[in-house]
Amino acid sequence: MSKVEVVIAEDELWIRSMIGEMVEKLGPEFHVVCEVGNGEDAWSYIEESWPSIVITDIMMPRKNGLWLAEQIATQELPIISIIVSGYDNFQYAKQAMRFGISEYVLKPVNEEELHDALRRSVQRLAGLSDTRQTIARIQKFAETLPDLAQTEVQQAIDHVVNETYRLKVPGHVRSKLLNALSNQMNAFLHGIDSGYPVRPLEAGTEAEVRRHFQGLIASWIDLYPKYANQHVRMAIRKVCEHLDEHYAKTYSLPEAAEMAHLSVSHFSSLFKKSTGLTYLNYVNQLRIEKAKEELLAPEVKIYEVAAAVGFASLPYFNRIFKQLTGVTPQEYRKRLGI
Structure with a gap:
């Protein structure tokens, strides 16, 4: 099976982390690429990176899960949405069905039920392969245009x-x-x-x-x-310098684009061209490099390191650290004899 990229939108931190762990336990092909606390931030990531599956709560601040599902459905994106909700209310289920959502998982989330929903979602993705390939071509065009x-x-x-x-x-x-x-x-x-x-x-x-x-x-x-004027590229450099200094603060993609006085699409293209990474991957890599430095101090707890470099969730920090380094923070310390 090819890589399945999953976005999780859930405002309750511990539930978000738990769902992430459940997703990645299903198999090595499942990757949680983004964890956010509202629909607006999830949509910003989707516009930049087009994941395979979105798992979203219904009730969230700023923009809720139904709004997010509606954006995906309205744009007819080849992305499968899974609704997770603590509200056993048929009205929500009916609204979700209007947006083509057939997967509705109730809280507390059962791992087996979530895994079944993910397996069915992967089967549905197979029927969208041609459309997803075209979306990938459009993405590639946007990335290479600069x-x-x-x-x-x-x-x-x-x-x-x-x-x-x-x-x-x-x-x-x-x-x-x-x-x-x-x-x-x-x-x-x-x-x-x-x-x-x-x-x-x-x-x-x-x-x-x-x-x-x-x-x-x-x-x-x-x-x-x-x-071709250099001032456009200078704007990207200034954003990178700001992130390097304020890496523990979370800036959404639209906020970063606003710093550069560019549209989100233009910023995303130029940022990837300039750094070789998507905006989110750049921030994660920056934070992990800072975390490596913090881990050298044996008296500092790993959860304290996670918080210090900007990760609100320890499990998410552990997953990103392992994705980028191949080892967990604890294993990293052991290798250094700490």
């Missing part, structure tokens, strides 16, 4: 559009995918020039769709010299 020369943008967009039209999917699904590509390009152009008039993709014939993308390419060629 590196593309003016003449290469045409070829890259044509490739994604051609592959999208080859898909054997309903027309409305194809339209959503083409919209996603258009939105990525528009966001990037707007990030270069805040005065750029965003041009959404209108439903139309294949020829009209291709003309729309030709217009976006023309705008890219026009704005490229401004993009």
Whole structure:
């Protein structure tokens, strides 16, 4: 089985950690890539990284789980949502079903029930493989756009559009995918020039769709010299410097993008190009490097180290530490004779 990336959105810290442990106990192919306490932060991560499965509580601050499920359903993203709730209320179940959610797990969460829901979700993902591959192409395009020369943008967009039209999917699904590509390009152009008039993709014939993308390419060629200006890249460097100094404070992806005065999409692309990592992975790696330094002091407890570098959950800290170093914090200390 290929890697299954799971996002957990749950505002109760101990439940969030418990669910994460349950997920990764199911098998090595399951990876918890993000743990957040509200739907808004989960959506920010989804827009950047497109996970396989989202496990979300219903009642959360800022944006709840039903709002999150609605965003995924409205955008028709090839992501499976699993609702976890302590409210045995059929009204919630009915609302969840409206968004195409068939997995509804009640609290307290039973490990076997969650595992069964995850297995069924993986089976459903198999039916979305073509769509997920196209989403991956769009992601790849967005990530490589900062590196593309003016003449290469045409070829890259044509490739994604051609592959999208080859898909054997309903027309409305194809339209959503083409919209996603258009939105990525528009966001990037707007990030270069805040005065750029965003041009959404209108439903139309294949020829009209291709003309729309030709217009976006023309705008890219026009704005490229401004993009090449060093001040845009300097903005990313300043964000990195701020994170290096304030690594224990949690900044959401939109907050980091705002620091750079860039759109989320543009910031994500430039950040990955500049650092080689997604924003979340950069922050995690930074924190783990700081944690290694803190672990050298034998009198400091591991949970104190986790809190000092910005992890609200000890189990999550342990998992990320092992993912990045291959050992647990305790094993790391033993290897150093601490």
